[in-house]
Amino acid sequence: MNDTNLILACLKCGTKNKVPTSRINEAPKCGKCGALLSTDVLSKPITISDSTFDKEVLGSALPVLVDCWAPWCGPCKAVGPILDELAVIYKGRLKIAKLNVDENQGIGTRYSISSIPTMFLVKNGQIIDTLIGALPKEELEAQIARII
Numbered sequence: 001m002n003d004t005n006l007i008l009a010c011l012k013c014g015t016k017n018k019v020p021t022s023r024i025n026e027a028p029k030c031g032k033c034g035a036l037l038s039t040d041v042l043s044k045p046i047t048i049s050d051s052t053f054d055k056e057v058l059g060s061a062l063p064v065l066v067d068c069w070a071p072w073c074g075p076c077k078a079v080g081p082i083l084d085e086l087a088v089i090y091k092g093r094l095k096i097a098k099l100n101v102d103e104n105q106g107i108g109t110r111y112s113i114s115s116i117p118t119m120f121l122v123k124n125g126q127i128i129d130t131l132i133g134a135l136p137k138e139e140l141e142a143q144i145a146r147i148i
Contacts (some may be wrong), residue, residue: 004061006092008037010118012092021062024092043088045096049105058125058134063147065140066120068113070102075134076117082137086144123147 005018010030017037019028028037045067048056057064068082069076087096101108101116111120111127119131121143127148135143 006061008039010035010044012027021092027103039091042095043091045083045087045098048097048099048104050119051105053099053104053107056095057120057122060095060122062093062095064097064120064122065144066097066099066122068074068099068101068108068118068120069116070100072102073116079117082140085137086140089141090144090148094144121147 004021008017008019009015009071010017010027012035012118013030013033013042015030015032017028017089019037021117024042028039030037031143047054048066057066065083065086067076067079068077083098086099088092090096099107101113107113111118111124111130115132117132117134119135119140121128129143131140131143
């Protein structure tokens with residue numbers, strides 16, 4: 001299996017540690033001070049913007065599910081809790097990123113987003129597929145299985 005590394009900063013001493021994704025659930029410790037590294041950030045969707053999209057999504061070591069949403073969108077609100085659950089289930093194997101298209105119109109224009117929610121499946125810096133609409137958890141899991 002081709003393993004990728006995540007960089008986790010130690011909350012105690014600040015040292016950046018490389019942790020293989022295959023070992024993320026083994027309570028990784030800081031190589032400098034021995035403190036347990038927090039992996040909590042990996043079990044929650046992250047908020048991205050036009051300025052962080054390329055780094056967080058296209059440059060990610062992990063596959064990414066990008067949710068393009070807006071706060072006024074009812075279907076987007078319905079998908080939110082599902083993505084929170086999926087972030088916990090796929091911790092260390094998939095990054096879930098949320099992009100508010102009202103505040104970040106550059107990505108919407110760049111990828112011709114005309115309806116929301118729109119989700120991108122991204123692997124190795126390439127958009128593998130675009131999903132449109134509020135999909136149920138089971139369908140999202142089937143789509144995720146294609147990229148992890």
